[in-house]
Amino acid sequence: MNQKELEQLTHDISETVFEKPFLDKVTFNNRLRTTGGRYIPSKRLIELNPKYYHELGYEELVGVIKHELCHYHLHIEGKGYQHRDPEFRQLLKRTDSPRFCNPLPSMNDKYAFIYQCNDCQHMYKRQRRVDVKRYRCGKCKGKLIQIKNAKKY
Structure with missing residues (x-):
């Protein structure tokens, strides 16, 4: 989807x-990494995360646009446009807009490294690399081995 089609x-x-x-x-x-979109009131600009369109499809993008338009129209009218405001929640219900967006499938696999103890077989999931020569198992002091390598970007 290009800029013209999005507009x-x-x-x-x-x-x-x-x-x-x-x-x-x-x-x-x-x-944008953790959100489907955002509305910037000072610029009156709606920014959308393209990953939601690519990974979850057209319907999810439409839901995110409807949510951000709720923020936009309430701000233009001078009403409460933040998530905690009752006017915002009422408009979400009236327009059948989602309150939250679904998590991205690509974010489900957030652990880049998995280590296992050689002795007790306990698994350790980590986002950052662990020096297996320096650290041991916290349960039995056994040696750690790396099971899963980092994702390549």
Whole structure:
């Protein structure tokens, strides 16, 4: 999906679901990691995570756009647009927008390293590398061996 299609999709969702025009900018932001999108009130800009479109598909992207448009339209009207505000929660329900986005499948495998004790077979999952020459098993003081290597980026 290119920039033009994203803008058209956002305008269409705004007109059909909210019955209000979307007059500002929407872009993909590749630097977003843990969220589906965000609305920046000072710039009146909606940024979306392209990974949600690539990994979870069109319907998930539409849900994220609807959620961000809830923030946008409430901010424009001068009402409470934050997650804790009752107006925001009511608009989410009325427009059938998701409150949270689903986790990305690529984030499920967050442990890059798995170690196992040679003696007691206890498994250790770690995001960072462990020096097996320096560290031992915390249960039995046995030697650790590396089972899974780091992901290559």
